[in-house]
Structure formats: structure tokens, C-alpha cells
Amino acid sequence: MLGKTIKMPQETVFIKGNHAIVEAAIDAGCRFYAGYPITPQNEIPEYMSKRMPEAGGTFIQAESELISINLVFGAGAAGARAMTTSSSPGISLMQEGISYMAGCEVPGVIVNIQRGGPGLGNIAPSQSDYYQAVKPGHGDFHSIVLAPHNIQEMYDYTVKAFDLADKYRIPVIVLSDGLLGQLMENITLKKDQETEYLDMPKDWALTGAKGRDGQRILSLLMRPGALEKHNEHLREKHRTICDNEIQYECFSIDDDIDCLIVAFGTVARISKGVINIAKDMRIGLFRPITLWPFPYMKINELSKRVKKVFVFEMNYGQMLDDVKIAVENSDKIEFYGRTGGGIPTQEELYQFIKARTKGRGY
Amino acid sequence: MVIEKIIYKKPESLTDCNFTYCSGCGHSTVHKLIAELVDELGIREKTIAVAPVGCAVFAYDFWNFDVSEAPHGRTPVVATAIKRIHPDNVVFSYQGDGDLVSIGLAEIMHTANRGENISVIFINNTNYGMTGGQMAPTTLLNQVTTTSPMGRNSKNYGYPIKMIELLVSLQGVKYLERVKITSPASILKAKKAIKKAFLNQINGTGFSMVEVLSACPESWKKTPREAIKWIDEEVSAYYPVGKIKDIE
Numbered sequence: 001m002l003g004k005t006i007k008m009p010q011e012t013v014f015i016k017g018n019h020a021i022v023e024a025a026i027d028a029g030c031r032f033y034a035g036y037p038i039t040p041q042n043e044i045p046e047y048m049s050k051r052m053p054e055a056g057g058t059f060i061q062a063e064s065e066l067i068s069i070n071l072v073f074g075a076g077a078a079g080a081r082a083m084t085t086s087s088s089p090g091i092s093l094m095q096e097g098i099s100y101m102a103g104c105e106v107p108g109v110i111v112n113i114q115r116g117g118p119g120l121g122n123i124a125p126s127q128s129d130y131y132q133a134v135k136p137g138h139g140d141f142h143s144i145v146l147a148p149h150n151i152q153e154m155y156d157y158t159v160k161a162f163d164l165a166d167k168y169r170i171p172v173i174v175l176s177d178g179l180l181g182q183l184m185e186n187i188t189l190k191k192d193q194e195t196e197y198l199d200m201p202k203d204w205a206l207t208g209a210k211g212r213d214g215q216r217i218l219s220l221l222m223r224p225g226a227l228e229k230h231n232e233h234l235r236e237k238h239r240t241i242c243d244n245e246i247q248y249e250c251f252s253i254d255d256d257i258d259c260l261i262v263a264f265g266t267v268a269r270i271s272k273g274v275i276n277i278a279k280d281m282r283i284g285l286f287r288p289i290t291l292w293p294f295p296y297m298k299i300n301e302l303s304k305r306v307k308k309v310f311v312f313e314m315n316y317g318q319m320l321d322d323v324k325i326a327v328e329n330s331d332k333i334e335f336y337g338r339t340g341g342g343i344p345t346q347e348e349l350y351q352f353i354k355a356r357t358k359g360r361g362y
Numbered sequence: 363m364v365i366e367k368i369i370y371k372k373p374e375s376l377t378d379c380n381f382t383y384c385s386g387c388g389h390s391t392v393h394k395l396i397a398e399l400v401d402e403l404g405i406r407e408k409t410i411a412v413a414p415v416g417c418a419v420f421a422y423d424f425w426n427f428d429v430s431e432a433p434h435g436r437t438p439v440v441a442t443a444i445k446r447i448h449p450d451n452v453v454f455s456y457q458g459d460g461d462l463v464s465i466g467l468a469e470i471m472h473t474a475n476r477g478e479n480i481s482v483i484f485i486n487n488t489n490y491g492m493t494g495g496q497m498a499p500t501t502l503l504n505q506v507t508t509t510s511p512m513g514r515n516s517k518n519y520g521y522p523i524k525m526i527e528l529l530v531s532l533q534g535v536k537y538l539e540r541v542k543i544t545s546p547a548s549i550l551k552a553k554k555a556i557k558k559a560f561l562n563q564i565n566g567t568g569f570s571m572v573e574v575l576s577a578c579p580e581s582w583k584k585t586p587r588e589a590i591k592w593i594d595e596e597v598s599a600y601y602p603v604g605k606i607k608d609i610e
């Protein structure tokens with residue numbers, strides 16, 4: 001039965017981002033979770049170890065992120081809604097599993113509460129796994145990437161991730177960071193939220209061959225041409241996703257803006273503050289919510305209306321590459337990024353815009 | 363009138379696809395034993411297997427029940443999750459020695475230690491068959507492989523791992539038996555052991571593993587007959603067959 005309504009608690013709660021992910025997963029019908037400790041996402045497995053058994057689901061503390069992702073792969077192959085969470089170094093270990101999930105078309109949700117890298121890096125917030133999220137694993141495939149920028153969205157987009165995963169039989173990554181993971185805000189746990197695909201029939205799943213021949217979950221296609229055909233099928237699916245699932249927010253964008261900021265997640269949040277203090281300039285914010293599929297066309301259209309396109313990130317310019325693809329005249333683009341756990345302040349970004357526009361705001 | 367009686371037929375749990383393994387390969391024998399057992403136990407519609415990366419990755423072409431692939435070595439992890447989601451199904455992982463002892467060592471240890479109620483069929487042919495016969499952690503001392511052309515020496519490569527003996531101390535592990543498939547009698551014994559591993563799961567006993575000393579004539583550069591002889595004389599001298607652990 002599609003379009004089933006799940007009853008959700010109505011109350012507004014003051015909640016930490018990492019805890020909101022847990023509530024969202026439970027409310028979305030996820031009944032299988034596996035995770036391994038890593039800061040700054042430890043609240044997720046900790047809280048999940050209580051909430052998941054309460055909800056009648058399976059919680060496994062995996063012994064590595066390799067085990068986490070392959071548990072999610074197995075649970076997904078068996079037809080369950082399954083999730084794992086980690087932070088950057090752990091997500092690196094999951095790349096193999098994500099590739100297998102994509103190849104085998106096994107749905108699942110992976111949350112990355114990013115920290116600084118490379119290597120062990122640090123435990124401060126970062127956006128330096130953008131490349132890894134939008135171009136994960138080996139082989140020709142995409143996974144959907146959702147980037148929340150507040151705690152309500154941590155909740156909403158985690159719920160949405162499960163629907164997208166089932167709808168398209170694809171791994172979905174929620175790309176967040178340590179700041180959003182640790183931040184507390186008031187949010188509304190949605191009651192009567194439509195999770196359209198919760199009860200979607202999964203006749204492809206492994207349940208035992210009752211009254212039928214055995215079926216397979218596989219990605220090995222050795223016969224000449226077989227893999228190419230399969231990848232063509234994946235590409236068609238990717239095109240459908242690009243046509244239907246792109247999401248973004250336009251903030252303070254009107255006909256008069258001179259400058260466009262393009263930022264996602266935490267930096268988009270800070271950029272809203274910049275716009276609020278920059279009363280002397282006409283700036284709008286474009287915030288991609290789906291990092292894949294990336295809203296190239298919308299950025300292309302908006303960039304034609306402004307003199308400058310500012311790209312702000314907590315990395316040394318990763319989404320910048322995609323903005324460059326979108327913007328025809330890349331001379332318009334100005335980039336400012338902090339790395340290694342550095343978080344740009346409102347003032348810092350404001351001064352950068354001023355300096356690059358000779359104080360005129362464009 | 364002649365009355366014809368069927369005394370043997372292909373198990374329902376095998377597809378019509380011919381085995382593509384090399385002649386004398388142990389995988390064919392064990393695949394067939396498993397299919398026969400699944401039929402005999404009446405569990406074809408409940409069985410879910412996880413095939414490894416290795417020569418037996420093609421198991422899903424041959425078994426007519428549900429089969430999933432798994433990344434190399436992660437086989438028992440995928441089986442664990444499937445079993446947790448479908449506790450009433452019979453779930454087993456089928457793994458080579460490269461898969462189980464080398465790249466998947468952490469995975470098998472933790473699956474066993476958690477006492478997952480699954481069955482593991484471990485095919486030890488003392489090398490990486492699929493990639494052309496390289497040395498594995500299970501390769502015997504002095505055994506020549508494509509990456510130990512002078513024979514495996516303990517100085518550089520350590521000693522062959524006895525996986526069952528490594529697992530025996532874990533409390534979550536309920537049943538461990540090593541078998542060979544070099545004669546009709548030993549094949550029947552192997553079948554009995556695999557049956558026990560399945561029954562343990564059905565009865566909720568817990569983690570069970572059967573290690574099968576299995577011929578790889580192709581990589582061993584032996585005829586099927588020589589390969590069997592080598593298992594009887596050399597391989598089983600190092601890896602003793604028999605029941606090593608059995609907790610009801």
C-alpha cells in the first residue's frame with residue numbers, strides 16, 4: 001500500500017542534531033541500525049541502542065565501519081529499511097559497501113557527520129567529504145546526497161532519505177557535519193507525515209523462495225555486454241532522479257540582487273546571517289539541498305542575473321567545481337573556504353564580499 | 363509391464379545450469395551436497411545463501427534458492443543482517459579461505475563472537491583459486507603458489523592459520539567440524555556435518571561452521587586424482603579432520 005500515513009508524535013522538542021537523526025529513522029520505519037563509535041556522531045549509536053529496541057528493531061554495534069555498511073547491505077537486501085552513521089574516516093571505510101549497494105540496487109541510508117580531514121584530522125565540523133559523497137566508491141554510479149542545514153532538516157531529510165532509497169533502490173547519503181550533529185534546536189516531529197514508499201512492495205528482496213525460483217542480489221555481470229547494459233539501466237535511473245528530485249532553497253533572492261552566494265549545510269546557515277547584516281548590499285543565497293543531483297540549471301540561470309557568484313565552503317573548494325560547471329562565465333566566481341575544522345564567521349564572509357566587490361556589494 | 367522407479371534425480375535446489383568449475387574442483391561437490399540437504403530438510407523456500415567473492419561467486423547460478431552476493435570477506439556480515447531481518451529463514455554464508463581467513467578475518471571472528479545463529483560453510487583449498495592460485499594465509503608450508511614460487515616459508519610468511527582452532531575459544535561458537543571430500547565415505551561424513559550446521563540453526567543452537575578441505579586441481583597443478591591424494595596425505599595432516607566443538 002503506497003501513501004501510508006505514519007502517526008508521528010506532535011510535540012515540538014528541543015533536540016540535538018544527532019538525536020534528531022535517530023528519531024527520524026525510527027519515524028521513517030527504519031528497523032535496522034548498525035554503527036561504530038566515532039566523534040562527533042557518537043550520540044547516534046548511543047541513543048539508537050535505546051530507541052531501536054524500543055521500536056522493536058535491530059541495533060548492532062558493529063566492530064568496524066566495514067561491518068556497519070555490510071550489515072546495512074544485508075538488511076537492505078532482505079527488504080528492511082536500514083541505516084548506518086559515522087564520521088569522515090569511517091565513511092571512507094564504507095566506500096566499498098556503498099559501491100556494492102549501488103551495483104546491487106540495494107537501498108540504504110548512510111549519515112556522515114563530517115569532521116576535519118585528511119587522515120585522522122580532527123573532530124571539528126567540516127565539509128571536506130563533499131567529493132567523496134557526490135563521487136563515492138568505485139564504478140559508474142551515483143548515490144543521492146542530501147545536505148541539511150538545521151536540526152529540523154536533519155530530521156526531515158533523514159526521513160526523506162529512506163523514501164528516496166526505496167523509491168529508486170539506491171544508497172542515500174545524508175551529508176551533515178559536527179556542528180549540526182552537536183547543535184540543539186526546537187523542531188517539530190512531524191505527525192501524519194507521508195512516507196510514500198514505506199510499504200512499497202519489494203519483490204526483488206531476498207525473503208526465501210516461497211512458491212518461486214530463487215532470486216539473486218548481485219553486481220557481478222561477467223557475460224560480454226551484461227555490465228554495460230546494467231550500467232545503462234543505472235544511468236536511466238540517475239536521469240530520472242535528476243529530472244525529479246533536485247531540491248534547493250532560494251533565500252533573499254529577488255530581481256535586484258547583485259551577488260549570489262552558493263553554500264550548503266552549515267555554511268549556508270552562516271551565509272543567511274551574512275545577508276542579514278549586509279544591509280548595504282543586495283545579496284541572495286542559493287542553497288543546494290541535493291548535492292547529487294546538483295542543481296546546475298538553477299545556478300546557471302541565477303548566475304546570469306548577478307555580477308558575482310560567491311562560493312563559501314568549509315573545505316578548499318569542492319562544491320566549487322560543480323558551481324564552475326554551472327556558471328558560464330567563471331570570472332564571476334569568488335571562492336572563500338576554511339578547512340581543517342575552521343568555521344567561517346559571518347563577519348569574515350561579509351568582509352570578504354566587501355573586499356571582492358570594492359565595498360559595493362557586487 | 364516394466365515399472366520404472368526414480369532412485370536419483372537432480373535436487374530441486376539446483377538450477378539447470380551446469381557447474382562451470384574446473385574438473386575435480388571441491389566447490390562442485392559441496393554445492394551439490396548443500397542442494398541435496400536443502401531438499402532433504404524441506405527448506406528450499408526458506409533458505410537464503412550468501413555467496414563469496416572467489417570461484418564460488420557463481421553459486422547463485424547453480425542454486426535454486428535465494429542468494430546474495432557480498433563484498434570480499436564481508437560474507438558472514440551480510441548473512442548476519444539477513445538472518446536478523448528474517449530469523450525464521452535458514453541463512454548460510456559460503457566462503458573460500460581467502461574470503462574467510464584473509465580479507466574477512468575480522469568479519470568471521472566477530473560474527474562468531476556475537477554468536478550469530480547462522481551456518482558457515484568454509485571451503486579451504488589453501489589458495490586463492492579465482493585470481494589464479496596465489497598464496498593464502500592457509501597455504502601449507504613449502505606449498506608452491508604463484509606468489510610463493512619457492513614454496514611458502516614461515517620466515518617471511520608465517521604459518522598456515524588453522525581457522526577452526528582459532529575460533530574454538532569463542533563462547534558464541536557452538537559447533538565446529540573439519541571434513542574432507544576425498545572418498546564416498548568422507549563425502550557422506552561431510553554431508554552429515556553440513557546437515558548438523560543447518561539443524562543447529564533451525565533449532566536455534568547458534569553459530570556453526572564446517573570447514574571443508576577442498577581440492578583445487580587447477581591451481582595445485584595436479585590431476586583431480588593427485589589432488590585428492592594430496593589432501594589425504596598432506597593437507598589433512600596439517601588440518602586434522604573431525605569434530606572440534608559441539609555444544610548442544
Ligand SMILES: Cc1ncc(C[n+]2csc(CCOP(=O)(O)OP(=O)(O)O)c2C)c(N)n1
Nearest residue numbers: 415416417434458459460461489490491492
Ligand atoms: C576487495 C577485493 N580484493 C581482491 C579481490 C580479488 N579476488 C577475487 S577472488 C579472490 C580470492 C578468492 O580466494 P578464496 O576466497 O580462497 O576462494 P577460491 O577462489 O579459492 O574458492 C580475490 C583476492 C576482490 N574481488 N575484491
Ligand code: SF4
Nearest residue numbers: 384387417491578580
Ligand atoms: S580454480 Fe580451483 S577453486 Fe577455482 S574452480 Fe578451478 S579448481 Fe575450483
Ligand SMILES: [Mg+2]
Nearest residue numbers: 458459489491
Ligand atoms: Mg581458496
